[in-house]
Amino acid sequence: MEMTAKKVGWSVNEMAQHVARDIPDGAYVNLGIGMPELVAGFIPEGREVIYHTENGLLGMGEVATPGTEDPELVNAGKKYITAIPGAAFFHHADSFAMIRGGHIDVCVLGAYQVSEAGDLANWSTGNKDDIPAVGGAMDLVAGVQTIYVITRHCTKSGAPKIVKECTYPLTGKNVVSRIYTDLAIIEIREKKLHVLEMAPGVSFGALQAQTAATLHLKDLANDKKE
Template sequence: MTAANHGWSREEMAQRAAQDIPDASYVNLGIGIPEKVAKYVPEGREVIYHTENGLLGMGESPLPGEEDPELINAGKKPVTAIPGAAFFHHADSFAMIRGHHIDICVLGAMQVSEQGDLANWSTGETGAIPAVGGAMDLVAGVKTIYVITQHCTREGDSKLVETCSYPLTGKKVVDRIYTDLAVLDVTPEGFKVIELAPGISFDDVLQKTAGKLVVEG
């Protein structure tokens, strides 16, 4: 990863998250930055990616001009399939999720509370996204939930908050968060910094975190 005085880029956030996915894991990737994680499987590991529209064994994004319009992920973006990939009905895909057969889910977020509550589908405003999609099933049925998100909004408001003000996707579901500033675990005491991005200090994270941040002592 490239050192910078402003933290990790979106690509570097995805790369950092990929490092924490164990060998032989079955992983669902959400829309946005999480989709990039598939590019960064560490050498020597086999990770099987699942997309809820009915594919187990999703590969990287295809090269320009090599897209198959019938091979897409849940975000309607072109993907590839690895050797041995399986295709199945949408209902079977959700049976995998609800049956706790997926090990890790990587999602985006609008807000994460210090208790691990996740809000990632709507701001609750008129004209906002009309439905939650599969996110509620994912956070309820997948064993471990990772979130990748910018630490703050474009307006500078922290996404790591004491209590979510947006409609919840799930309560006490998030395990680990990857932002442009740090990697943080959700603990009973609050957000715990596991790793700081290059050029970022603990005080930088403290100033931009609205929820309780655990101070190592």
């Protein structure tokens, strides 16, 4: 009988759930396009989070159900959305004034690379055939107080996304607070990568082998040696 290898690591939904768990009550939050958008579906019950989208809405609700779409109500990822009671609509420039003025508490973004110093590269790989996608990311990492990254630990080809120094064009320097991957949750403090939690079935050795920068385990509950 052919045996199927058990998949190691968290699912994308579990990754999003971990991010949502760490967003404080009452926070104003901007979610990047793609995987970060999933976070909105996992905010713990009883916790209020106000979502901001840079195309002019504070108080973004759930994705619109089929047949209820409003063509004038979309998020930055061009998905049809809803607005919660009390939501505010405003000019694109005002939206970026909120970002640049430091009025957004948390931003969740994807990444091509994150360095051990918290540098983020998420808008271009630098390849001439790629289509750059700057969007509002550079403003967000410069103006938002806390930046969380949600991403696969490695690329489809197996290359580490968490590196000592980014080789792709930077979005911002020293901006990432925490990284949520399918293998681990990693906090960046004092330009070091501190592993807070590992997915079931993931050993520290395997995690380090898939990370191109030094990891530290001292903050884990069992106080393993670094």
